[in-house]
Amino acid sequence: MEAGIVIHAPDTSIIQSNDRASEILGLSHDQLKGKIAIDPNWKFVKLDNSPLPITEYPVNRISTSKAGMKNQLLGLFRPDKDDIVWVMVNGSPLLSNTGDIIEIAISFVDITGQKQIEEGILTAQLGLEKSQKKLSDLNVTLNQAQELTHVGSWSFNLATQKIEWSDEMFRIWGFDSKKGAPDFDELVNRIHPDDQDLFSSSVDKAARLGTPYDFEHRICLPNEAQKVIRAICHPILRDSGEVVGLGGISQDITDSKIAEGGIKKSLEEKELLLRELYHRTKNNMQVISSMLSIQSQYTNNVDVKETLEDMKSRIMGMALVHEKLYQAKDLSWIDLKDYIIDLVELLKGSLLSKSSNLEIITNLENTRTNIDTAIPCGIIINELFTNAIKHGFSDNSKGVIKISLTNNGDEICVSVLDNGVGIPTGFDFKNHDSYGLNSIIMLSEHQLGGSITLNTENDTEFILKFKEPLNSERV
Amino acid sequence: MEDKKKILIVEDEAINAMYLGRLLKSSGYEITGAVATGESAIASVEENCPDIVLMDINLRNSIDGIEVTKILREKYKFPIIFLSGYDDQEILSRIGSILNTWKLNKPIVEKNLTDLLQEVLANHA
Numbered sequence: 014m015e016a017g018i019v020i021h022a023p024d025t026s027i028i029q030s031n032d033r034a035s036e037i038l039g040l041s042h043d044q045l046k047g048k049i050a051i052d053p054n055w056k057f058v059k060l061d062n063s064p065l066p067i068t069e070y071p072v073n074r075i076s077t078s079k080a081g082m083k084n085q086l087l088g089l090f091r092p093d094k095d096d097i098v099w100v101m102v103n104g105s106p107l108l109s110n111t112g113d114i115i116e117i118a119i120s121f122v123d124i125t126g127q128k129q130i131e132e133g134i135l136t137a138q139l140g141l142e143k144s145q146k147k148l149s150d151l152n153v154t155l156n157q158a159q160e161l162t163h164v165g166s167w168s169f170n171l172a173t174q175k176i177e178w179s180d181e182m183f184r185i186w187g188f189d190s191k192k193g194a195p196d197f198d199e200l201v202n203r204i205h206p207d208d209q210d211l212f213s214s215s216v217d218k219a220a221r222l223g224t225p226y227d228f229e230h231r232i233c234l235p236n237e238a239q240k241v242i243r244a245i246c247h248p249i250l251r252d253s254g255e256v257v258g259l260g261g262i263s264q265d266i267t268d269s270k271i272a273e274g275g276i277k278k279s280l281e282e283k284e285l286l287l288r289e290l291y292h293r294t295k296n297n298m299q300v301i302s303s304m305l306s307i308q309s310q311y312t313n314n315v316d317v318k319e320t321l322e323d324m325k326s327r328i329m330g331m332a333l334v335h336e337k338l339y340q341a342k343d344l345s346w347i348d349l350k351d352y353i354i355d356l357v358e359l360l361k362g363s364l365l366s367k368s369s370n371l372e373i374i375t376n377l378e379n380t381r382t383n384i385d386t387a388i389p390c391g392i393i394i395n396e397l398f399t400n401a402i403k404h405g406f407s408d409n410s411k412g413v414i415k416i417s418l419t420n421n422g423d424e425i426c427v428s429v430l431d432n433g434v435g436i437p438t439g440f441d442f443k444n445h446d447s448y449g450l451n452s453i454i455m456l457s458e459h460q461l462g463g464s465i466t467l468n469t470e471n472d473t474e475f476i477l478k479f480k481e482p483l484n485s486e487r488v
Numbered sequence: 489m490e491d492k493k494k495i496l497i498v499e500d501e502a503i504n505a506m507y508l509g510r511l512l513k514s515s516g517y518e519i520t521g522a523v524a525t526g527e528s529a530i531a532s533v534e535e536n537c538p539d540i541v542l543m544d545i546n547l548r549n550s551i552d553g554i555e556v557t558k559i560l561r562e563k564y565k566f567p568i569i570f571l572s573g574y575d576d577q578e579i580l581s582r583i584g585s586i587l588n589t590w591k592l593n594k595p596i597v598e599k600n601l602t603d604l605l606q607e608v609l610a611n612h613a
Contacts, residue, residue: 296573299594307507310510339574340574359597
């Protein structure tokens with residue numbers, strides 16, 4: 014690198030310069046000649062761009078000290094180019110025998126390019142420090158977040174076999190963070206023996222085939238405490254599909270598992286209680302039915318016996334709803350079809366003799382109903398079926414009773430039809446004074462909010478129509 | 489005249505036991521007893537040697553009817569008809585392994601009970 018050289022007279026004025034000096038300083042030899050150190054057109058600056066005091070100008074320093082100087086870095090403002098050229102300056106005086114300055118030689122090299130590189134490195138270093146600080150802050154925040162949520166994160170580099178654990182991983186698994194992440198065998202040993210195979214095979218599949226996993230397992234800590242962990246792993250793959258590493262989390266879900274267990278137990282207890290309630294209600298109804306049967310045995314009055322038997326049949330129809338609810342999965346809904354099948358069997362058993370010639374046909378669609386619908390519906394079918402047998406057919410006469418249940422999603426329709434003797438013309442069933450018919454009308458219209466009609470065109474058919482109320486959850 | 493067949497009723501609900509007793513008496517059977525617990529059922533069998541037992545499955549403050557039956561089977565072969573409200577799978581599998589037993593669902597339909605008694609006593613007693 015060629016140096017610029019300037020020779021100063023004892024009064025600091027320039028007496029000679031080379032071409033490189035002229036080039037660096039941006040002045041011709043003529044312009045340089047005679048220029049002195051205190052020339053107001055010189056503008057030297059320090060590395061931080063602040064003005065260099067005149068006393069620190071290289072030539073002035075040598076002039077004052079009469080000694081050489083080395084490697085002074087400074088900037089020189091060039092007005093014609095409106096820029097700063099950075100130079101490294103060396104200089105030495107030529108002294109007479111008496112010690113007086115004869116002349117001062119100053120050499121300088123342009124280090125502008127070098128300085129720019131250094132500045133770039135400096136800026137990059139500052140940026141890096143800032144980024145490192147930011148990363149460190151983020152790491153602290155992440156660690157705090159992991160501690161609060163009991164989620165530890167980890168990564169495994171397949172090529173280097175290097176395992177990295179977050180602080181929370183050490184806390185969850187009970188390992189000392191100062192000793193670093195445990196090896197695979199140590200890790201597996203900490204897992205509950207029943208869960209070790211699942212863990213090992215899942216990790217193996219993730220590492221070999223890139224299969225992610227998400228499962229729960231238990232760990233047994235040295236203090237004999239047990240934790241439940243949710244383990245999630247996402248293999249890191251190249252575009253080619255090759256597995257290069259694994260990354261994942263361990264979440265301590267022990268507390269939520271305990272809470273979940275408590276809620277489950279409480280629900281099971283409530284379900285058990287509700288089932289027991291249905292069971293006892295049904296049993297109590299059976300006892301009432303037995304009471305009526307016994308009472309019936311103490312009288313010879315046929316009307317009284319019949320009334321007691323009718324009451325018994327109605328109560329058993331209601332008991333059957335509780336039996337169905339007891340057996341229902343959700344303890345809330347029963348299928349009206351199943352209920353009617355059992356109800357008809359019950360009624361056949363109590364109303365038809367062995368030698369009966371009646372054919373009972375059922376044509377029923379599955380219809381989900383709750384207790385509020387099933388009970389009145391059962392009582393109505395009970396009355397209609399009983400009436401058909403008692404009034405439609407004389408002893409041993411042949412005939413058919415047909416019970417239908419249809420459900421179009423909006424309306425439920427129940428029909429009880431018989432081809433017995435029929436109902437006398439002009440019979441107004443809605444104004445007939447009997448318990449059975451009055452209760453049918455009240456239950457159909459008042460309780461179910463539906464309608465009951467009688468069709469006597471060919472056979473005798475009662476048609477009940479109603480809607481299952483929406484949002485009628487009871488339990 | 490043929491001797492009346494003897495029936496023991498094991499039922500913890502007094503009114504149901506009373507109802508069954510009256511029903512079966514009126515159907516021509518002799519009731520050797522109506523008891524509410526497994527222990528008293530075993531004692532009654534020892535004392536009265538019934539031809540058949542009607543056995544409720546759930547008995548309050550007692551071993552259940554199936555356990556009572558297993559104990560009785562160590563010495564006796566007479567038929568036993570279980571009375572139970574539900575076709576519970578567990579109950580059915582427990583009953584299935586015991587010989588000479590039948591099951592009738594509650595609520596009892598009188599005709600079904602008397603028909604079954606007649607058939608079992610005629611062919612299996």
